[in-house]
Amino acid sequence: MRRSVIALSAAAMLVASCNRVPSHVIDPETMAQLLADRYVAESVVDYNQQTWRTDSDRVALRDAVYARHGVTQADVDTSFEWYGHNMARYMEVSDRTIAILEERLAGSDSRLRAERSMSVAGDSVDVWPDARYYAVSRRSPTRNITFALDADENREKGDLYTWRLKVANNQTESAWTMVAEYSDSTKEYIAEKINGNGWREISLQTDSTRTAVRIYGSLMLAVPERAAVWLDSVSLVRNHLIPDNYSKRYRQRAIRK
Secondary structure (H helix, E strand, C coil): CHHHHHHHHHHHHHHHHHHCCCCCCCCHHHHHHHHHHHHHHHHHHHHCCCCCCCHHHHHHHHHHHHHHCCCCHHHHHHHHHHHHCCHHHHHHHHHHHHHHHHHHHHHHHHHHHHCCCCCCCCCEEECCCCCCCEEECCCCCCCEEEEEEECCCCCCCCCEEEEEEEEECCCCCEEEEEEEEECCCCEEEEEEEECCCEEEEEEEECCCCCCEEEEEEEEECCCCCCCCEEEEEEEEEEECCCHHHHHHHHHCEEECC
């Protein structure tokens, strides 16, 4: 019994030691939670720029995040200065921020995957089947973001698929591919590279004379050694045949069996 108490006390002291920083610095756990919330808030602003039009609106949202954690902009600036001179501690905060965002992602995945098999009607609909946000690091189980859609009653000949997302901290070139598979085993694909940050998209125009039995794609990320690549607002919009856009097929390649 006494040994158990000693072990628990030692564990508590270790946790306290890991969180110990000067009194004027935001502790690592609070800092990680704050950074996760701030990233989500910034993503909301980027995705809804018509709502958050002015700098004062954006500052108010940022201050609301800080107020939630009981800190001010000055507190955050002072803490960043300290962490900037203590990079090992900063990397711990960064890793914890990624873990927090991944935990939140896991919570939303169950709902999104439950809706995966739903067939959506309409000339223009978002059929993305998985999470809307990803934080991919070298600790992640995979560095590939993939999807696969089987045929449903709303798929038509000549559908156009546009995979769109916002990327941050993309420091090197990543590879992006989308494929359409037809009933005769013929495949048609487009492959591109992603460089830099910001909004990116890739489009796949299916054959207007055949219905694709499967649409799938892969984004293979080149991840920095001690950081993460952030993907936000991921969507896959399906449009039924738009004759003016059909010329996009010239950039695609076919694989015939």
